[in-house]
Amino acid sequence: xxxxxxxxxxxxxxxxxxxxxxxxxxxxxxxxxxxxxxxxxxxxxxxxxxxxxxxxxxxxxxxxxxxxxxxxxxxxxxxxxxxxxxxxxxxxxxxxxxxxxxxxxxxxxxxxxxxxxxxxxxxxxxxxxxxxxxxxxxxxxxxxxxxxx
Numbered sequence: 503x504x505x506x507x508x509x510x511x512x513x514x515x516x517x518x519x520x521x522x523x524x525x526x527x528x529x530x531x532x533x534x535x536x537x538x539x540x541x542x543x544x545x546x547x548x549x550x551x552x553x554x555x556x557x558x559x560x561x562x563x564x565x566x567x568x569x570x571x572x573x574x575x576x577x578x579x580x581x582x583x584x585x586x587x588x589x590x591x592x593x594x595x596x597x598x599x600x601x602x603x604x605x606x607x608x609x610x611x612x613x614x615x616x617x618x619x620x621x622x623x624x625x626x627x628x629x630x631x632x633x634x635x636x637x638x639x640x641x642x643x644x645x646x647x648x649x650x651x
Contacts (some may be wrong), residue, residue: 505563505623508560510577511619511627518565527603530553538563539600546603558600559619563608565644570608572600572616574629580623587618588638595616596629598638 515521526533528545538561545554560573574596581587587594601616616635617627630638 504577507621508619515562515564519562521560521562523560525558525561527607528553543607545603545606548643551650552646554599554603560579567608567610569613570604570611572604573619574600576618576620577622580620580625581634584620584625585628589641595642598642600641601635
Protein backbone atom coordinates (compact mmCIF):
# COMPACT_ATOMS: atom_id res chain seq x y z
CA UNK A 503 0.00 0.00 0.00
CA UNK A 504 2.80 2.43 0.90
CA UNK A 505 4.77 1.65 -2.24
CA UNK A 506 1.67 2.05 -4.40
CA UNK A 507 1.03 5.51 -2.94
CA UNK A 508 4.66 6.49 -3.47
CA UNK A 509 4.54 5.57 -7.13
CA UNK A 510 1.07 6.86 -8.00
CA UNK A 511 0.55 9.97 -5.87
CA UNK A 512 0.96 12.40 -8.74
CA UNK A 513 1.11 12.83 -12.47
CA UNK A 514 4.15 11.32 -14.18
CA UNK A 515 6.71 13.43 -15.97
CA UNK A 516 6.29 13.50 -19.77
CA UNK A 517 7.22 10.42 -21.82
CA UNK A 518 10.97 10.01 -22.16
CA UNK A 519 11.70 11.43 -18.70
CA UNK A 520 13.93 9.45 -16.38
CA UNK A 521 13.44 8.43 -12.77
CA UNK A 522 15.97 7.05 -10.30
CA UNK A 523 15.73 5.70 -6.77
CA UNK A 524 18.37 5.97 -4.04
CA UNK A 525 20.40 8.43 -6.13
CA UNK A 526 23.91 8.86 -4.69
CA UNK A 527 25.69 12.22 -4.63
CA UNK A 528 28.98 13.46 -3.20
CA UNK A 529 30.21 9.93 -2.50
CA UNK A 530 33.90 9.23 -2.20
CA UNK A 531 33.72 5.84 -3.92
CA UNK A 532 31.90 5.48 -7.23
CA UNK A 533 28.50 3.81 -7.07
CA UNK A 534 27.64 1.23 -9.70
CA UNK A 535 24.87 2.20 -12.07
CA UNK A 536 23.83 4.85 -14.55
CA UNK A 537 23.13 8.07 -12.70
CA UNK A 538 22.01 11.56 -13.73
CA UNK A 539 25.34 13.01 -12.59
CA UNK A 540 28.88 12.06 -11.56
CA UNK A 541 28.27 10.63 -8.08
CA UNK A 542 31.75 11.45 -6.77
CA UNK A 543 31.55 15.18 -7.54
CA UNK A 544 31.86 17.13 -4.30
CA UNK A 545 28.86 19.10 -3.07
CA UNK A 546 30.02 22.13 -1.09
CA UNK A 547 27.85 24.22 1.21
CA UNK A 548 28.39 27.06 3.68
CA UNK A 549 30.85 28.99 1.53
CA UNK A 550 32.54 25.70 0.60
CA UNK A 551 33.43 24.72 4.16
CA UNK A 552 31.16 21.65 4.29
CA UNK A 553 31.08 18.66 1.98
CA UNK A 554 27.70 16.99 1.55
CA UNK A 555 27.00 13.43 0.45
CA UNK A 556 24.07 11.10 0.61
CA UNK A 557 21.27 9.45 -1.34
CA UNK A 558 18.07 10.99 -2.64
CA UNK A 559 15.06 8.70 -2.28
CA UNK A 560 13.75 9.51 -5.77
CA UNK A 561 14.73 11.90 -8.54
CA UNK A 562 12.70 12.57 -11.69
CA UNK A 563 14.35 14.44 -14.56
CA UNK A 564 12.55 15.76 -17.63
CA UNK A 565 13.81 14.75 -21.06
CA UNK A 566 15.36 18.17 -21.68
CA UNK A 567 17.11 18.10 -18.28
CA UNK A 568 15.51 21.39 -17.22
CA UNK A 569 12.95 20.14 -14.68
CA UNK A 570 13.88 18.17 -11.57
CA UNK A 571 11.51 16.68 -9.02
CA UNK A 572 13.01 15.36 -5.79
CA UNK A 573 10.98 13.13 -3.49
CA UNK A 574 11.89 12.42 0.11
CA UNK A 575 9.70 9.52 1.27
CA UNK A 576 8.36 9.64 4.83
CA UNK A 577 6.93 6.50 6.40
CA UNK A 578 5.87 8.07 9.70
CA UNK A 579 2.59 9.77 10.43
CA UNK A 580 1.80 13.08 8.77
CA UNK A 581 2.46 16.09 11.05
CA UNK A 582 -0.47 18.46 11.55
CA UNK A 583 1.44 21.31 9.92
CA UNK A 584 3.14 19.30 7.14
CA UNK A 585 2.47 21.90 4.45
CA UNK A 586 4.01 24.65 6.61
CA UNK A 587 7.25 22.77 7.37
CA UNK A 588 10.30 24.31 5.73
CA UNK A 589 13.36 23.68 7.88
CA UNK A 590 11.45 22.86 11.08
CA UNK A 591 14.32 24.13 13.26
CA UNK A 592 16.68 21.74 11.51
CA UNK A 593 14.59 18.57 11.66
CA UNK A 594 13.52 18.85 8.00
CA UNK A 595 16.72 19.71 6.18
CA UNK A 596 16.72 16.91 3.60
CA UNK A 597 14.48 18.60 1.03
CA UNK A 598 16.64 21.69 0.94
CA UNK A 599 19.95 19.82 1.03
CA UNK A 600 18.84 17.52 -1.80
CA UNK A 601 17.75 20.52 -3.87
CA UNK A 602 21.11 22.22 -3.29
CA UNK A 603 22.92 19.07 -4.42
CA UNK A 604 20.73 18.72 -7.53
CA UNK A 605 21.26 22.36 -8.48
CA UNK A 606 25.04 21.99 -8.23
CA UNK A 607 25.09 18.72 -10.17
CA UNK A 608 22.50 19.72 -12.79
CA UNK A 609 23.36 23.39 -13.48
CA UNK A 610 21.17 23.53 -16.61
CA UNK A 611 18.03 22.71 -14.62
CA UNK A 612 15.83 25.78 -14.41
CA UNK A 613 13.16 24.25 -12.20
CA UNK A 614 13.82 22.23 -9.07
CA UNK A 615 10.92 21.02 -6.97
CA UNK A 616 11.69 19.22 -3.72
CA UNK A 617 8.95 17.53 -1.74
CA UNK A 618 8.08 15.41 1.24
CA UNK A 619 5.98 12.40 0.30
CA UNK A 620 4.13 11.03 3.33
CA UNK A 621 3.29 7.44 2.45
CA UNK A 622 0.85 6.88 5.33
CA UNK A 623 -1.26 9.95 4.67
CA UNK A 624 -3.50 11.15 1.92
CA UNK A 625 -2.33 14.76 1.71
CA UNK A 626 -0.67 16.08 -1.43
CA UNK A 627 3.12 16.11 -1.03
CA UNK A 628 4.28 19.40 0.55
CA UNK A 629 6.64 21.00 -1.95
CA UNK A 630 9.41 23.56 -1.94
CA UNK A 631 10.23 25.39 -5.15
CA UNK A 632 10.84 28.85 -6.52
CA UNK A 633 11.24 31.69 -4.04
CA UNK A 634 10.46 29.55 -0.97
CA UNK A 635 13.20 27.08 -1.92
CA UNK A 636 15.65 29.92 -2.63
CA UNK A 637 14.98 31.46 0.77
CA UNK A 638 15.38 28.11 2.54
CA UNK A 639 18.64 27.46 0.66
CA UNK A 640 19.98 30.88 1.70
CA UNK A 641 19.01 30.14 5.32
CA UNK A 642 20.79 26.77 5.31
CA UNK A 643 23.94 28.28 3.83
CA UNK A 644 23.80 31.16 6.32
CA UNK A 645 23.41 28.73 9.26
CA UNK A 646 26.30 26.59 7.99
CA UNK A 647 28.54 29.62 7.56
CA UNK A 648 27.70 30.75 11.11
CA UNK A 649 28.46 27.25 12.44
CA UNK A 650 31.81 27.25 10.66
CA UNK A 651 32.68 30.70 12.02
